Amino acid sequence: MTAAVFTHRRAGDTHAAVDLLLEIARRRRVTLRLTHDEAAKHGIELAPFVEIVDDPGDDIDLCIVLGGDGTILTALRRYAGTGVPVFAVNYGEVGFLATIDPDGLAEDFERAFSGEYDTIELPTISVGRPDGTWSALNDISVHRKAGLRVADLAYALAGEEIGRVRCDGLVVATPQGSTGYNLANGGPVLAWGVEGFVVSFIAPHSLTARALVVAPGDELTINNASREEPVEVHVDGRPTLELQPGEDIHVAFGLMHGTLAQLPGASFYHRLRERFGRLAR
Known part of the structure; x- marks a missing residue:
């Protein structure tokens, strides 16, 4: 499979997660496709299972985002109408659109590459x-x-x-x-x-x-x-x-419509409580 990667503008926040993603992708024989800007941001060079391109293209199976709602929205807009699911890890303040938080990422990346997620269509x-x-x-x-x-x-x-x-x-x-x-x-x-x-x-x-x-x-x-x-x-x-x-x-x-990945069993109301209830406490 092939996955595009989008990351937060604060590269230092996501370096460790990107390294882990590269490691798991190589082991799973998943090709990661990054733009030149994304590759430069993390010091990534062309290698087996790594493609560096002007645009990730539509011929991918998954888009992985490490960022906040702004980065997630960028990915959702880019892949709106294509059916490509956006699997997002929250590195922002609220992360209402995020699929997961950055805890236990190794297991979560494995689940993403195995397709162990539900999808919801966002208009x-x-x-x-x-x-x-x-x-x-x-x-x-x-x-x-x-x-x-x-x-x-x-x-x-x-x-x-x-x-x-x-x-x-x-x-x-x-x-x-x-x-x-x-x-x-x-x-x-x-x-x-x-x-x-x-x-x-x-x-x-x-x-x-x-x-x-x-x-x-x-x-x-x-x-x-x-x-x-x-x-x-x-x-x-x-x-x-x-x-x-x-x-x-x-x-x-x-x-x-954009296609957002979410964990099996996740609901809007759970997300609403966790994101906005947490900020209120």
Whole structure:
């Protein structure tokens, strides 16, 4: 089998785990495929069962991630729509998307290479306009630009205008993304497996702006109703495009799915308790 490897930007945190992964892969005759940047980060050179490439490609059996939710999201976006499972070890702060924590890694890597895991399909949300389409696993958010006036955003669903809100921005989140920025806005948590997405507002200047759970087939249109001020659109937390005054973007649910590996018997509710309950103690 062949497995791609993605690691945390803080290379020192994962050096020992990468060395162990290389050792087990050689013994199991599993080829690890790394980008040039990943290989340089860990001082890895071309060798039997190690390939160093510009891009890992889609012709792999597994993607192993050693990192936090940001690194895991990068891998999930890269392999969305391919069916390649992402097996993630948590080296971040929360690691809500992680499959395992970095304890007992030898046994866990063996299980990964043996296929001893379940998979769950995580839907994307896609934002489109005439010059392109971008997809997020967690959320797409619209923000007023630093130093400019409050945003003025109108939004419509399935062709029906729902409202217009002066606010610092809004967040459109998938079920797996609902525990991130949306949760911080006071939006509802959607369990994994729910078909649909949630729209919540960032610091709305209104008593009536409330989060809304949207049916999966209903397209969301967001209009920058300001006469002068552009706003920024972020995809999974990364600034991606600007929305000029009067411009629209269209958001659709579930056009592609990422495949996340998880331990047999794992559940969303167990993950919710362990990740967020632990932080509260």
